[in-house]
Amino acid sequence: MGNSFGSLYRFTIWGQSHAPAIGVTVEGLPAGFAPDMEKLTAFLARRAPGNGPFSTTRKEADTPEILSGLADGVTCGAPLTAVIQNTNTRSADYDELRRVPRPGHADYPAWVKYGNARDVAGGGQFSGRLTAPLCIAGGLALQLLEQEGITVRARIAAIGGETDSVKMTEAMQRAKDTGDSVGGVVECVCEGMPAGLGEPMFGGMENRIAQAVFGIPAVKGVEFGAGFAAAGMRGSENNDPYYYDENGRVRVRTNNAGGILGGITTGAPIVFRAAFKPTPSIGLEQDSVDLTTGKNVRLTVRGRHDPCIVPRAVPVVEAAAACALYDALLEGKAWS
Amino acid sequence: MGNSFGSLYRFTIWGQSHAPAIGVTVEGLPAGFAPDMEKLTAFLARRAPGNGPFSTTRKEADTPEILSGLADGVTCGAPLTAVIQNTNTRSADYDELRRVPRPGHADYPAWVKYGNARDVAGGGQFSGRLTAPLCIAGGLALQLLEQEGITVRARIAAIGGETDSVKMTEAMQRAKDTGDSVGGVVECVCEGMPAGLGEPMFGGMENRIAQAVFGIPAVKGVEFGAGFAAAGMRGSENNDPYYYDENGRVRVRTNNAGGILGGITTGAPIVFRAAFKPTPSIGLEQDSVDLTTGKNVRLTVRGRHDPCIVPRAVPVVEAAAACALYDALLEGKAWS
Amino acid sequence: MGNSFGSLYRFTIWGQSHAPAIGVTVEGLPAGFAPDMEKLTAFLARRAPGNGPFSTTRKEADTPEILSGLADGVTCGAPLTAVIQNTNTRSADYDELRRVPRPGHADYPAWVKYGNARDVAGGGQFSGRLTAPLCIAGGLALQLLEQEGITVRARIAAIGGETDSVKMTEAMQRAKDTGDSVGGVVECVCEGMPAGLGEPMFGGMENRIAQAVFGIPAVKGVEFGAGFAAAGMRGSENNDPYYYDENGRVRVRTNNAGGILGGITTGAPIVFRAAFKPTPSIGLEQDSVDLTTGKNVRLTVRGRHDPCIVPRAVPVVEAAAACALYDALLEGKAWS
Amino acid sequence: MGNSFGSLYRFTIWGQSHAPAIGVTVEGLPAGFAPDMEKLTAFLARRAPGNGPFSTTRKEADTPEILSGLADGVTCGAPLTAVIQNTNTRSADYDELRRVPRPGHADYPAWVKYGNARDVAGGGQFSGRLTAPLCIAGGLALQLLEQEGITVRARIAAIGGETDSVKMTEAMQRAKDTGDSVGGVVECVCEGMPAGLGEPMFGGMENRIAQAVFGIPAVKGVEFGAGFAAAGMRGSENNDPYYYDENGRVRVRTNNAGGILGGITTGAPIVFRAAFKPTPSIGLEQDSVDLTTGKNVRLTVRGRHDPCIVPRAVPVVEAAAACALYDALLEGKAWS
Numbered sequence A, B, C, D: 001m002g003n004s005f006g007s008l009y010r011f012t013i014w015g016q017s018h019a020p021a022i023g024v025t026v027e028g029l030p031a032g033f034a035p036d037m038e039k040l041t042a043f044l045a046r047r048a049p050g051n052g053p054f055s056t057t058r059k060e061a062d063t064p065e066i067l068s069g070l071a072d073g074v075t076c077g078a079p080l081t082a083v084i085q086n087t088n089t090r091s092a093d094y095d096e097l098r099r100v101p102r103p104g105h106a107d108y109p110a111w112v113k114y115g116n117a118r119d120v121a122g123g124g125q126f127s128g129r130l131t132a133p134l135c136i137a138g139g140l141a142l143q144l145l146e147q148e149g150i151t152v153r154a155r156i157a158a159i160g161g162e163t164d165s166v167k168m169t170e171a172m173q174r175a176k177d178t179g180d181s182v183g184g185v186v187e188c189v190c191e192g193m194p195a196g197l198g199e200p201m202f203g204g205m206e207n208r209i210a211q212a213v214f215g216i217p218a219v220k221g222v223e224f225g226a227g228f229a230a231a232g233m234r235g236s237e238n239n240d241p242y243y244y245d246e247n248g249r250v251r252v253r254t255n256n257a258g259g260i261l262g263g264i265t266t267g268a269p270i271v272f273r274a275a276f277k278p279t280p281s282i283g284l285e286q287d288s289v290d291l292t293t294g295k296n297v298r299l300t301v302r303g304r305h306d307p308c309i310v311p312r313a314v315p316v317v318e319a320a321a322a323c324a325l326y327d328a329l330l331e332g333k334a335w336s
Helices: A037-047 A095-099 A107-117 A121-126 A128-147 A165-177 A205-213 A227-232 A310-334 B037-047 B095-099 B107-117 B121-126 B128-147 B165-177 B205-213 B227-232 B310-334 C037-047 C095-099 C107-117 C121-126 C128-147 C165-177 C205-213 C227-232 C310-334 D037-047 D095-099 D107-117 D121-126 D128-147 D165-177 D205-213 D227-232 D310-334
Strands: A010-015 A021-027 A065-068 A080-085 A151-159 A184-191 A219-224 A242-244 A250-252 A270-276 A286-290 A295-299 B010-015 B021-027 B065-068 B080-085 B151-159 B184-191 B219-224 B242-244 B250-252 B270-276 B286-290 B295-299 C010-015 C021-027 C065-068 C080-085 C151-159 C184-191 C219-224 C242-244 C250-252 C270-276 C286-290 C295-299 D010-015 D021-027 D065-068 D080-085 D151-159 D184-191 D219-224 D242-244 D250-252 D270-276 D286-290 D295-299
Touching: A010 A128, A010 C021, A010 C065, A010 C080, A021 A128, A021 C010, A021 C065, A021 C080, A037 A128, A037 A310, A065 C010, A065 C021, A080 A128, A080 C010, A080 C021, A121 A128, A128 A151, A128 A310, A151 A165, A151 A310, A184 A310, A184 B227, A205 A219, A205 A270, A205 A310, A205 B205, A205 B219, A219 A227, A219 B205, A219 B227, A227 B184, A227 B219, A227 B270, A242 B295, A270 A310, A270 B227, A295 B242, A310 D310, B010 B128, B010 D021, B010 D065, B010 D080, B021 B128, B021 D010, B021 D065, B021 D080, B037 B128, B037 B310, B065 D010, B065 D021, B080 B128, B080 D010, B080 D021, B121 B128, B128 B151, B128 B310, B151 B165, B151 B310, B184 B310, B205 B219, B205 B270, B205 B310, B219 B227, B270 B310, B310 C310, C010 C128, C021 C128, C037 C128, C037 C310, C080 C128, C121 C128, C128 C151, C128 C310, C151 C165, C151 C310, C184 C310, C184 D227, C205 C219, C205 C270, C205 C310, C205 D205, C205 D219, C219 C227, C219 D205, C219 D227, C227 D184, C227 D219, C227 D270, C242 D295, C270 C310, C270 D227, C295 D242, D010 D128, D021 D128, D037 D128, D037 D310, D080 D128, D121 D128, D128 D151, D128 D310, D151 D165, D151 D310, D184 D310, D205 D219, D205 D270, D205 D310, D219 D227, D270 D310
Parallel strands: A242 B286, A286 B242, C242 D286, C286 D242
Antiparallel strands: A010 A021, A021 A080, A065 A080, A151 A184, A184 A270, A219 A270, A219 B219, A242 A250, A286 A295, B010 B021, B021 B080, B065 B080, B151 B184, B184 B270, B219 B270, B242 B250, B286 B295, C010 C021, C021 C080, C065 C080, C151 C184, C184 C270, C219 C270, C219 D219, C242 C250, C286 C295, D010 D021, D021 D080, D065 D080, D151 D184, D184 D270, D219 D270, D242 D250, D286 D295
C-alpha cells in the first residue's frame, strides 16, 4: 500500500495538510528502547518550515505527541503512534484549486484517481508536510542505528545546478526574487553498516533505499556511488579494488559502488544522491485547464511558498534512508 | 524477500548460473490468457548471449519450458512456472573465485552473507543470466499490457558516455580491444498507461519501477522524466503546462515529470532512464584480496565476457518496467 | 507484522489499555465514501463495556475521532486514522502484575518477549480494549459491504456449553456469583458474497477469516460450515448437492461447506464459528510464579472483570469477518 | 497471493494435477544447510498415494528434483526450487467434469472464478497432489527446526467420529465398501518452541498456523489447546496454572492454551487439531447441475479415490505447522 514502508521495521504515514492531524504508526521497534525525544524534536526541527530565508513562514511547532507504544518512556513492544496536530484551519478558498490543477503538482492525477473526493486543501495527502511523520519514523530509526554504530548524514550537493554554496544561495535568491523556484541534489552517506545486508535482486539495498527515497515528494532520480557517471566509465576505472587494511579488514580503494554490490552491503559507506525537482509552486502565471469548463486557462498560484525545498529535504533524505537501513538490519539478524 | 517482486502480479525468480535450471514462478496472471510463445521466445532472444559482436559466445537456447499454469495453452488461474535448463556443466576450476573476490562483482558481500556456502560457479545467483526469467515474467506482462493498449519500449541512450550510435560502437570496440568494458544508459518509454495509477508515497510508480529496475544487475541509478537535470532547472521550466487537445483530453506541453506526479500516472508517457555501470568482468589485472590467506593479491579474471552488456539489457529494462506497470494496473482495478 | 491485517483493505491497530489513546489506521478505503458515523458509533456501542449485567462497569464513551482520511466527511483517498482517547489514568499499583503473571493471560509470554519493558497496565497491548479499533476498521468495512449487498451477522451460539438462551444467562450468573468466568461460541453468517472470491491454498477465504478472527483475544478455535462435525460425517452427507433455483441460479441444498470450497466462495452464505475461552480474569485464587523471586505463589486478581466476554465479542467477530471479506472483494476486482 | 505463504521463510507452491510438473520455490533457507534428501524423501513417502488399503492406487514416485538453491548439496542462499514431474498424462475424458461440478469439490467456484480456462484435469490446482510440494517446504522446515531442538508430530485423533483405532479402520472399510468416504481429525504437537515467539493480534502463532493449515484441502476447522471444548469450560478450569519446575523453569500444570497466549508461545507444547471433511469424491450418485444446459442432473464420479485421506494428511499437517513455526522462529531472531 502506498503509505506504508518496510517489512520488519514497518510504518504507515497518514494525514493530510489540513486534516485534524498527521502522524505515523510504527511497528517493529524493539522493546526496551527509550527514544530521546529532545533529539527527535531537534531532528524534526531541521525540516520544519520557517528555517532560514528561503522557507515558508507558516508557523508550526511540529512537536509530535506519542499516543501509543511507550510505557514509562520506553518502547513496550506495541506499535508506536506519533501525532502532530494541524493548527492551520481549513479555509474556504480552494475553489480554484478544485477546478484548475497546478502544473507540477499531483492535483491532476489525484483528480483522475479520487475524483472530487480528493482533499485539495493545502495539497491534501500530497503535501510536503507529510514528510514530518516520515522524519519521526526515520528519526527513531536513526537513534536505533546509532546504537549499532551506524550513522546517516545527508548534505546539499547542488542547488539550481550550482555546487558552490555561495552560488547556491544566489540561485535561491534569484528564484525567490522572480517568483520562481529551483531544485537540487541531496547526497547521503551512511557509515557503519555491516557488510552482508540486503538481498539479491528486488530486495537489494538500492531497491529498498530507492523505494523509500522516491517516497519523498519532488524526488525524480536516485543514484548510488558513481551512479549515472559510472555509465560513462570503463570497468577498470569503476571497479573498486580490494585490499587489507592495517587491521586485517577488507577495504576498497575507491567506492564507486556506493557500498553496494549485488544489492548487498560491502561494508564501505553507502553513498547515494537524490535529485529534487524545483518546487512546483511558483508565483508566475502558468498554463493549465479548467476541469469543470473543459477550457484552457491561465493560473497564478497564490500564497507564499519555498523557492527551494532542498535545504529542508536534507533530514528527510536521512530519515528515508534510515528506515530502509534499519529494516534491512533487522532482516539480516533473522538468519544470523 | 529478495527474489520476489510485486503484489498482485507477483513472481519469484530462482536459479543460479550453473544450477540445473533457472526459472520463474508467476502468480496473478488472469485466467484465460493465451501467451504468444513465439513472441515470448523472440523477446527472450533479444537478451540472449551471442547477439552481435560484443556479446559472450556462450551458446544457450534459453527456450523456456512451461511447467505449470497453462491448460491447453491458456492460463488457468494457477501460478505459471517457466524453466530454462542450464546446459553448461559445473566445472571444477572455481578455486580462485572462491578465494579471491572479483572487484565490482557481488563475490565479496556474498561471501560475508553466505559464507563458503555461496555458489561461486558462473556468478551463482548474481549472474546476469537470472535476467532471463525476469524477461519471462516481463514478456508475459508486456503481452498483457499490449492487450490494454500499453506499450513499453527501451533503447540505448548512451554507451561509454557517447550518445551517437557510431561512437557508441567505437567505445565498445575500444573496450573490447583493451580487455576493458563500458557502461551506458538505457531509456524506457511506456505509452498508453491510464492516468490515476500508482499510490502516493512508497507505492508510487517511481518507487515501483525503481524497485524493479534496481533488481537488474549493474544498475546504479534510475531517473524519471527530466530526472537529475530537473535538479538544475527552474520551476517555470520544469512544470509541465496542461492544455486540452482537440479531443478534449487533458495533455501536457512538456513531460519533464516523465508521466508521474505524486507517484501517480498523469496519462503522459512514463519515461525513465537506468544507468548501467561497466561490466565488472574485465581482462585486465586488478587488485584484490585472498580471503583464505588474508593477503593482498593481483587477480586476472579469465574467460570471455561482454565488454558491454547494455545492448542486451534493453529488453530486460522493458521487462522490469512491464512487471511494475502491470502490477499497478491490476491494483488500480481493485478500487475502480 | 502482528498488528496489521489485509492486503488491499489494510489496517494497523495500535494502542495499549492505558496509553494516551488507542486507534487504527486504515489504507484502501475507496475515495468518495461517506462513513455513517452514527451507525459506526452504534456498532462500537455493541462491544462497549457496561452493556448488560455481565459486563465490566468501566465507563468509556469509545467515540472515535477521525484524524485523517476524510475531507468534508467523505473519504479522500488518504489513509483514515481513528482515535479513541483513553480516559483511565495509569495507576501505580501494577507492582504485583509485573512480578506475577496471571494464568490464561499473555503476561508470561509478553515478559519473555519484551522483558520488563512490556506495558502491564490494564493488559497493555493485549487488552480486549484493542478490539474497539478493530470494530472501527470492521464497522467501515461493514458499511462498504452493505453497499454491495453483503451482510455479516454474528450471534451467540453457546455459552458455558449451553445453547439455550435462558441456560446461557444462568451460566453467566453462576460464573459471576462464584468469581469465575465462562466462554462460549459465536456463529457468524455472511450473506451476499459473490461466488468466485478468495484464492486457492493460503489465500483462501477460510485462511483469511481465520487469520482475522484469531486476532481477537480469547479465540481458540475457528470452524467453517459443518466444521469439526464434518470430520464425523460421510462424504454423501457432507457434500452439498447443487441445483438450479427458479431464477436459474446455481444453489446448494445444504451448506456444510459454509460457503467455501477450495478456499473460494460458492455464493452460499459464509458460515463460521469461533470458540472463545472463558475470560482468564477470575476472582478465585490461582497458582502462579513470582518472576522476581523464582518462587511459586498464590495469586488473586483484583478488580472487576466480565464473567463472560462472549456477548461483547459478537460485533468484534462481525468486524473481523468484514475486514477479511472486504479485502477479498477488492482483490477479486483486480482480475475482473 | 493464494499459493504463497510466510514472510521470512516464504514459499510459493505451483502446479496442477496434470500439468507437466508440480513444485515449490522456497526463499529464506539459511545458507550452509545440507538437506537430508533421504529423510525428505521418506517424509514425502508418508503422504504418497498407495500407502495402505485406503489409498488410491495411482502410482507416483514423488521424488523431488532440486533445480536451484543448492551448491554441492548445501543451500547457497538462493531460492530453492524443487520439482516433481507428473507422469500421468492428460486424458481426453474430462468432458463431463467440465460441464457438471462435483459436489464438495472446488469445481463450481473455480468455474465462476476462472471460467472455462480453469484446469479440470485431475482437479487442476485444487488437487490434493499439491500437498506434495507443501511437504517439501515443510520437510525442509522440519529439518531446520530439528536443528534447534524443535519437533512437530501429528497423529490421527479421529476418523468418522471414532477415536479408537480399530473402529477407525472399520469406519474407513465401511466407507470403502459403500462407495462413500469419511473425514477425521488430525492432532499436532510441536515441542521445543522457545517462549516469546509470534506477534500479538494478526501475527499470532494461532493465526499463522491456521493460515497454513487451512491451506490443506478439506480442512474445515482448526482449534488450539482445549479449543472448542474451552468454550464450555470455566475460567478456573481452563486457565493453566504456572509453577517452577526442579530446574527453575516456568511451567504450566495444564496446557489448555495449547502453548499459545496472546498469540505468543508460552514454551509449553503447541497443540492444535485440524478437522478434515470426508473426501468429496465418492462413488455414489449425487445431485448436481449441468453448467452448459442449465439443467439439474445426476452425477456419478468415476475413477478410484481414497475413501479417507486423513492418514495421508498427517505429514501434511506437520509440514504446514513446520512452515509457520520456522517462519516465526526466523522472525523472532530479528529483534533478539
